[in-house]
């Protein structure tokens with residue numbers, strides 16, 4: 001058996017089920033945990049003539065149905081009820097075939113059951129209302145119930161509705177503060193991209209840790225005003241949880257067939273500078289105008305209020321700490337020092353190789369992003385992105401990894417707060 005990592009299997013399966021699911025008669029069966037339909041991984045090997053290649057090209061519109069392909073080999077996923085038909089087709093063309101994984105879903109079942117919102121798999125969620133369980137990703141309702149509970153419970157918390165999403169969900173900012181007028185304000189957001197569940201859980205974990213014992217936190221925590229937006233894109237988060245694991249944008253209807261604006265391309269600085277972001281159906285569609293979306297308007301409204309001295313945006317996943325592109329002033333040196341220290345502190349936890357650097361040099365090319373707007377327009381020197389553990393935007397963690405990933409972000413934010421002094 002080939003050694004596919006669990007994360008990779010999970011990711012491919014999510015893609016397969018979500019992309020194939022909507023247009024497919026099996027989707028109902030697959031959403032049902034008692035379904036007897038299995039997803040298998042096959043390998044076809046031999047001379048791949050044009051007819052075979054065409055068949056697989058046709059299948060490829062489901063994207064990650066095909067895991068690997070070279071001149072003589074194709075590894076692909078298939079429903080077991082399609083197996084006979086596929087076997088005859090390959091036999092007809094003298095292509096040998098074998099099953100690499102009999103039941104892909106069974107292989108990842110543990111991770112699915114524990115990390116997916118339980119309601120989707122028909123289980124009863126026993127997490128008390130308003131409490132969070134750090135081995136699962138919470139639903140939006142659970143997050144809101146949690147925020148409302150701590151808002152009532154802790155005097156130093158103040159939960160404010162900044163605005164409403166396209167689908168009328170509240171966008172909350174939680175202010176944690178002793179209200180000392182000399183405190184400097186720091187803004188943190190997470191969940192700007194719907195599918196980045198770990199960013200949201202990490203933020204909630206940071207909140208949970210500091211609010212429980214706020215007055216006994218180090219002065220670099222308690223003598224600051226923390227403004228935290230845990231889910232900047234509530235519609236995208238919900239849609240990713242319930243409908244399409246890989247959903248990234250908000251849920252605005254932008255054309256007859258397409259939905260969503262990438263909120264992290266909707267900020268005014270260098271807006272729409274990259275032509276691909278103007279295409280309405282693209283995953284990075286920048287919107288019809290800067291700040292066209294209620295979610296980014298809510299963010300802007302907040303930053304038009306008190307002066308912020310530091311800004312962090314939490315994304316998942318990439319194992320990185322990033323500063324804005326093209327900084328030429330002396331700020332650059334301080335940004336390098338800060339992000340290096342944060343990455344080093346995060347590496348020290350479980351030896352995940354966090355790296356730091358310029359956002360563009362580190363491969364995240366984009367325009368109209370929040371971080372650039374906060375630095376270049378709002379003049380906040382300490383503006384950074386933390387990408388949680390994991391690579392290439394692959395935010396798929398098994399249950400036991402969710403809490404360590406959140407703790408790592410906590411360590412990164414603590415280091416940021418400790419070194420931050422302007």
Ligand SMILES: [Zn+2]
Pocket residue numbers: 192193196315316
């Ligand atoms: Zn992101």
